[in-house]
Amino acid sequence: MLMSPTNRLQRLADDSSANSLSHRLRARRFQLFEQLIGGLDRPLSIIDVGGTNRYWEQRGWAGRDDISITLVNLEAEPQVHANIQPTAGDATDLSEHADDSFDIAFSNSVIEHLFTVDNQAKMAREIQRVGRAYWVQTPNFWFPIEPHFLVPVWHWLPESTRVAILRRRGVGWAGRTPDADKALRVIQEHRLMRRSELAHLFPDAKIVGEKFGGLTKSWTALGGFPALDRVTA
Known part of the structure; x- marks a missing residue:
């Protein structure tokens, strides 16, 4: 049976599969993170x-046992690992955490889900406030395939056109x-x-691009890491 273009893109973008393109790109991206924290x-x-x-x-x-991770989501996941503490919270308001209370503030493909520029700015301020260093990754607006709806140039179409399409059929995820x-x-x-x-x-950040097919697929804002001067933007 032939697979539709949409299904092929979903398989490539399914991070739960170790064979997917998305999983491989995340693993490659994480190698940089491990390099940055290696000397901490x-x-x-x-x-x-x-x-x-x-x-x-x-x-x-x-x-x-050498890493403690606090997860923040609107609803907390169950705790299944001793070193990972899931919590309920708001990305735009981390006021329950003091300034510089974590070695690293980390976020992967989240800041683009906050609806407005104002909410994105609030999250950015909180990330820089609570972390002595930070890593914030997000898809690039100028990459032609939207990673959530998996349609070429989807995010460049008029909003009314996208609404009309979504009312008629499922798109991507x-x-x-x-x-x-x-x-x-x-x-x-x-x-x-x-x-x-x-x-x-993130005015003090080094902005690093992730390439795919010769185009920049995503951006990562990096700040506060001692080894940052060795990273090529």
């Missing part, structure tokens, strides 16, 4: 805004949403960022 004192404390148990399991960091207001909310939740926007929110 242990134990190491990390706050992962929007992170999951699965992510750190896939990276091989679950159960380590989003199911068909007949209600116009709900469809609009699904679309507006995903606000991909340009490099200039990320640099504005």
Whole structure:
């Protein structure tokens, strides 16, 4: 049976599969993170805004006794590893955590899910406040395939066109949403960022691009790591 283009893209983008393109790119990206933290004192404390148990399991960091990880999500996951503490919280308001209370503030593909520029700015301020160093990755607005809806140039189409499509059929990871207001909310939740926007929110950061097919697929804002001067942007 022939696989549709949408299904092929879903298989490539499925990070739960060790054979997917998304999983391989994340693993390659994480090698840079491991290089950056290699010389830091242990134990190491990390706050992962929007992170999951699965992510750190896939990276091989679950159960380590030299790393403690606090996950922050709107709803806390169950705790399954001694060194990973899931908590309920808001990416735009981490006020329960003091300034510089973590060695590293980490976030992978989350800041683009906050609907508005104002919310993205709030999250950026909190990340820089609570972490002595930070790593914030997000898809690039100018990469032609939108990673959530998996349609070429989807995010460049007029909002009204995207709503009309989503009301008629499921697109990527989003199911068909007949209600116009709900469809609009699904679309507006995903606000991909340009490099200039990320640099504005993280003025002291080194912005590193991740290449795929000769194009920049995502950006990562890096700050506070002693080894950062050895990283090529």
